[in-house]
Amino acid sequence: MKQDMLRTAAIAVAMIGGLSAARAQETVFYSTQLRPIEEATKVRDVLLKGIAGKVTYVVDEPPAFAVRMKAETQAGKRTVSVVGALHGELQPHVPDDLQPVDDLAAKVASLGIPENLMTLGKLGTDKQQYIPWMQATYIMVANKQALPFLPQGADVNALTYDQLLQWGKTIAEKTGQRRLGFPAGPTGLLPRFFQGYFYPSFTGGVVTPFKSADAEKGWETMKALWAVSNPNSTNYNFMNEPLLAGEVWVAWDHVARVKDALDAQPDQFVTFPAPAGPKGRGYMPVVAGLAIPKDAPNRAGAVAVIEHLTKPEVQVQTAAEVGFFPVVKAELPTNLRPGVKLLANAVAATQGAKDAVVSLLPVGLGAKGGEFNKVYNDTFQRIVLRNEPVKTVLEDQAKVLDGLMKQTNAPCWSPDKASQGACPVN
Amino acid sequence: MTSVTATPIVKPSGISVPGARRLLLWTGIIAVLAWVLLPIYFVALGAFGGRLGVFRWPKSIWPSDLSAASMLQFLNIEGVFGALMNSFIAAGFTVLFSVLLGAPAGYALARYSFKGQTAFRLLVLLTRAFPLAILALPLTVSFIRLGLYDTAFGVSLIHTVLALPFAVLVTQSLFMGIPREYEEAAWVFGCTRFQAFLRVVMPLALPGLAATAIFAFVISWNEVFAASILTVRERTLTAYLLKVLSESPLHYRFAGGFILIIPSVLFIFAVRRYLFAVWGIASK
Amino acid sequence: MPTRANWIPYALIAPSVVFLGALFIVPLVQTIWLSFSSDDGTLLGNYARMAGDLNFSVAIRNTFMLTLVVVPLQVALAIGMALMISKVGKGRDLILWVFTIPLGISDLAAGLAWLAILQNSGYLNSALYGLGLIQGQTGWLSQETPVTLFIGIVLAEVWRATAIVLVIVIAGLQLIPKEFSEAAEIFGAKPWTRFCKITLPLLKPSLQSALILRTVLAFEVFAVVYALGGTNFPVLAGEAYNWQNINQNYGVAAAYAVLIMAISIAATVFYLRVLRVRPEQLP
Numbered sequence: 001m002k003q004d005m006l007r008t009a010a011i012a013v014a015m016i017g018g019l020s021a022a023r024a025q026e027t028v029f030y031s032t033q034l035r036p037i038e039e040a041t042k043v044r045d046v047l048l049k050g051i052a053g054k055v056t057y058v059v060d061e062p063p064a065f066a067v068r069m070k071a072e073t074q075a076g077k078r079t080v081s082v083v084g085a086l087h088g089e090l091q092p093h094v095p096d097d098l099q100p101v102d103d104l105a106a107k108v109a110s111l112g113i114p115e116n117l118m119t120l121g122k123l124g125t126d127k128q129q130y131i132p133w134m135q136a137t138y139i140m141v142a143n144k145q146a147l148p149f150l151p152q153g154a155d156v157n158a159l160t161y162d163q164l165l166q167w168g169k170t171i172a173e174k175t176g177q178r179r180l181g182f183p184a185g186p187t188g189l190l191p192r193f194f195q196g197y198f199y200p201s202f203t204g205g206v207v208t209p210f211k212s213a214d215a216e217k218g219w220e221t222m223k224a225l226w227a228v229s230n231p232n233s234t235n236y237n238f239m240n241e242p243l244l245a246g247e248v249w250v251a252w253d254h255v256a257r258v259k260d261a262l263d264a265q266p267d268q269f270v271t272f273p274a275p276a277g278p279k280g281r282g283y284m285p286v287v288a289g290l291a292i293p294k295d296a297p298n299r300a301g302a303v304a305v306i307e308h309l310t311k312p313e314v315q316v317q318t319a320a321e322v323g324f325f326p327v328v329k330a331e332l333p334t335n336l337r338p339g340v341k342l343l344a345n346a347v348a349a350t351q352g353a354k355d356a357v358v359s360l361l362p363v364g365l366g367a368k369g370g371e372f373n374k375v376y377n378d379t380f381q382r383i384v385l386r387n388e389p390v391k392t393v394l395e396d397q398a399k400v401l402d403g404l405m406k407q408t409n410a411p412c413w414s415p416d417k418a419s420q421g422a423c424p425v426n
Numbered sequence: 427m428t429s430v431t432a433t434p435i436v437k438p439s440g441i442s443v444p445g446a447r448r449l450l451l452w453t454g455i456i457a458v459l460a461w462v463l464l465p466i467y468f469v470a471l472g473a474f475g476g477r478l479g480v481f482r483w484p485k486s487i488w489p490s491d492l493s494a495a496s497m498l499q500f501l502n503i504e505g506v507f508g509a510l511m512n513s514f515i516a517a518g519f520t521v522l523f524s525v526l527l528g529a530p531a532g533y534a535l536a537r538y539s540f541k542g543q544t545a546f547r548l549l550v551l552l553t554r555a556f557p558l559a560i561l562a563l564p565l566t567v568s569f570i571r572l573g574l575y576d577t578a579f580g581v582s583l584i585h586t587v588l589a590l591p592f593a594v595l596v597t598q599s600l601f602m603g604i605p606r607e608y609e610e611a612a613w614v615f616g617c618t619r620f621q622a623f624l625r626v627v628m629p630l631a632l633p634g635l636a637a638t639a640i641f642a643f644v645i646s647w648n649e650v651f652a653a654s655i656l657t658v659r660e661r662t663l664t665a666y667l668l669k670v671l672s673e674s675p676l677h678y679r680f681a682g683g684f685i686l687i688i689p690s691v692l693f694i695f696a697v698r699r700y701l702f703a704v705w706g707i708a709s710k
Numbered sequence: 711m712p713t714r715a716n717w718i719p720y721a722l723i724a725p726s727v728v729f730l731g732a733l734f735i736v737p738l739v740q741t742i743w744l745s746f747s748s749d750d751g752t753l754l755g756n757y758a759r760m761a762g763d764l765n766f767s768v769a770i771r772n773t774f775m776l777t778l779v780v781v782p783l784q785v786a787l788a789i790g791m792a793l794m795i796s797k798v799g800k801g802r803d804l805i806l807w808v809f810t811i812p813l814g815i816s817d818l819a820a821g822l823a824w825l826a827i828l829q830n831s832g833y834l835n836s837a838l839y840g841l842g843l844i845q846g847q848t849g850w851l852s853q854e855t856p857v858t859l860f861i862g863i864v865l866a867e868v869w870r871a872t873a874i875v876l877v878i879v880i881a882g883l884q885l886i887p888k889e890f891s892e893a894a895e896i897f898g899a900k901p902w903t904r905f906c907k908i909t910l911p912l913l914k915p916s917l918q919s920a921l922i923l924r925t926v927l928a929f930e931v932f933a934v935v936y937a938l939g940g941t942n943f944p945v946l947a948g949e950a951y952n953w954q955n956i957n958q959n960y961g962v963a964a965a966y967a968v969l970i971m972a973i974s975i976a977a978t979v980f981y982l983r984v985l986r987v988r989p990e991q992l993p
């Protein structure tokens with residue numbers, strides 16, 4: 001019996017080994033972006049068409065991505081030739097798991113990728129680590145039913161946090177339901193709200209003024225906002241569903257996470273930039289990049305994929321098909337789908353806002369990016385959900401944040417003032 | 427035949443169960459049936475209800491404007507067939523290995539008392555007591571080194587680790603229930619230990635082994651974590667779909683959830699007769 | 711009667727030991743090692759961070775509460791279901807099949823199903839609204855309704871994982887010789903007495919297996935809990951998962967995993983002691 005088993009096993013291994021040998025020339029494109037079924041299908045059927053050779057598009061959630069990149073490096077055998085991931089997801093893999101792509105940077109130089117994006121792609125080193133692929137940001141979405149309750153004189157495109165609070169209060173009073181919504185679930189992007197929107201708007205910084213008096217005031221506003229937000233917010237990972245279900249009327253989230261709602265019912269929703277606070281209208285761009293892992297089995301194939309995806313016409317196609325916007329110089333067509341058009345309008349309004357305070361993505365945190373997010377999440381949990389005193393919590397968490405900064409020696413990034421050495425927490 | 431215990435009932439029973447108790451019995455059974463089936467029915471409604479059906483309020487418990495669009499799109503995704511094959515390969519090997527490894531161990535635990543018995547039990551249980559997801563990194567590294575990475579066969583090995591506690595525990599209680607006098611009688615009639623096992627114990631144990639196989643199949647079929655972390659191209663269907671599913675629109679998630687329920691439910695249905703046809707042989 | 715051929719049991723367990731050693735123990739040891747090597751260079755640094763985390767005590771409390779409520783409920787329900795099935799003649803196969811269907815349902819599907827029932831615009835609210843019991847959508851799963859959230863999670867877990875216990879109990883029940891019960895009946899024992907004095911004691915080996923498995927699995931639960939409770943109901947396995955995947959600190963995640971393993975081993979040893987099965991008690 002045991003011999004049979006061994007024989008079967010041997011046959012199986014041989015069979016499978018043969019299969020993978022036959023596929024040696026394909027290019028495995030491994031991505032944390034464009035995972036949902038409809039989008040992954042579009043990548044396979046539309047965006048990757050026209051590349052010579054077989055490209056296999058595989059997606060994974062960011063945690064699995066991180067594990068696989070590390071494991072393949074540790075074991076010294078690479079299956080993946082090209083990866084697509086967010087700036088923050090690529091950051092922990094420098095320098096161990098990625099190879100510099102300076103040759104490609106030269107090749108795409110003529111495409112008009114903005115200088116600051118290319119700099120982000122160096123991830124704090126002096127070599128190009130990834131080529132920018134697509135960009136996105138976070139926007140507000142409101143159900144049209146909520147518009148009659150807007151405070152007197154408020155313009156959704158130039159909303160302030162005070163007006164948002166008033167809006168939420170009026171909705172709660174008039175409809176009996178708390179209908180603001182935040183993605184505060186386990187995989188929701190709420191930490192990004194604090195880092196890119198809330199802190200810049202209220203304090204003009206992210207790290208340095210973490211426990212300032214301005215921050216304290218901001219957190220009091222956050223508590224008030226929460227009091228008129230749907231209590232189910234701690235279950236929301238994506239705002240699509242509560243928006244479509246009518247549970248939430250006014251929401252903040254990543255464009256990719258509200259796109260389905262807008263696509264399904266473009267007439268039902270309006271989109272607009274996030275609100276402004278005393279220090280301006282904080283906003284955070286999102287950049288996804290394409291990189292080549294160390295010892296990629298098919299570097300030529302990887303280069304072909306990157307060159308193809310950064311072509312202006314493919315970039316435009318990407319915007320039209322999946323709602324991520326070009327990094328290269330390209331005109332978006334006017335006949336976009338209504339849902340994508342709603343996204344594009346809000347993104348344009350955000351970028352064009354006069355009082356915009358751009359918050360860059362953190363650079364230099366390395367593997368500590370997750371714990372950096374945790375600082376903001378924990379602060380929220382303790383102040384807003386557990387009702388602990390604001391000052392004490394900020395003091396506590398500031399220590400954790402300071403420790404992280406010192407440990408990674410990460411210098412300040414915009415909108416914090418540039419620093420020599422680790423970014424200080426004052 | 428009014429016994430309360432699960433005596434083998436070959437002919438229809440309940441004749442002597444008084445009317446009131448019979449009513450109570452059937453009320454109970456129908457309540458449990460509804461309890462099990464209703465949530466599945468709701469998943470099916472979501473799967474066929476179309477894009478906006480899942481957001482309707484108040485919801486009707488009757489199906490309305492059914493559409494198979496999301497189900498069909500699912501089956502059209504590139505690579506579904508290959509993934510399905512991988513699922514069967516992985517589940518097949520898992521069934522094979524967990525029975526081959528688990529049954530002897532279960533027999534040893536049931537029939538012998540030996541030093542290290544408790545340690546072995548604990549070892550087997552450990553695989554279930556430790557969150558496997560935390561082992562992702564070291565596991566992946568060793569799989570790459572062993573050349574098992576990105577193969578359905580490799581996935582089945584980890585699934586066997588997960589299924590083994592069930593296999594050992596189920597077979598152990600199974601063999602404990604088969605009186606050892608049967609075997610001893612066989613020895614008296616000149617059978618070797620192995621023959622006695624094959625001719626006397628095995629037939630009695632088959633239904634229980636079928637249960638072990640079901641567990642193994644279902645565990646492998648539904649397992650996502652190992653299947654997605656240890657493969658890149660050779661994903662099993664569950665890993666292939668669930669990975670993209672968790673962030674897809676709600677109606678797709680219902681469709682995917684429903685599609686993945688079907689095979690395991692059918693599998694349980696297929697072996698059900700076999701599983702319970704031999705009901706009662708052991709309790710003569 | 712234990713036999714003299716002492717090598718036999720070892721030969722029987724050897725394949726599984728080798729198998730588990732290669733595929734499980736090696737990475738396990740590496741992970742335990744990882745849990746004791748922290749950033750700050752101290753032996754217990756990761757454990758200190760774990761214990762100092764804001765969710766730690768909540769997660770411990772929630773996990774134990776859930777286990778203590780769910781496991782006994784499942785065992786009681788499974789015994790009830792098994793006894794009911796044993797009294798059915800025609801259609802038993804079909805009923806049994808339906809009862810065991812949840813075995814084949816993944817965490818994702820189970821979470822989806824119960825979310826479809828319990829969420830604001832779900833079937834429960836629709837039914838209550840239809841009956842005129844509530845005015846509009848009512849939340850059951852938020853941080854502000856911890857009791858109904860807990861009940862919801864318990865219901866989903868009982869629904870999802872009772873079938874495993876049922877199969878083990880049925881396998882055990884069918885091995886009990888009917889003569890025992892018939893003899894007791896002749897002597898005039900009431901059904902309840904027969905159940906307590908005969909069925910339950912003879913079911914002990916099966917119950918022990920079922921309890922151990924279910925308890926160990928209950929300490930690892932998190933997929934359904936997170937589907938229903940989001941961040942409102944932290945549990946140990948979920949925290950381990952978050953530390954590894956969201957916070958990207960593998961050391962603290964390993965510490966959580968080691969803690970879960972320690973608790974599970976303690977529970978297993980407890981059951982093995984309390985529900986000791988002696989060979990002479992077997993039929």
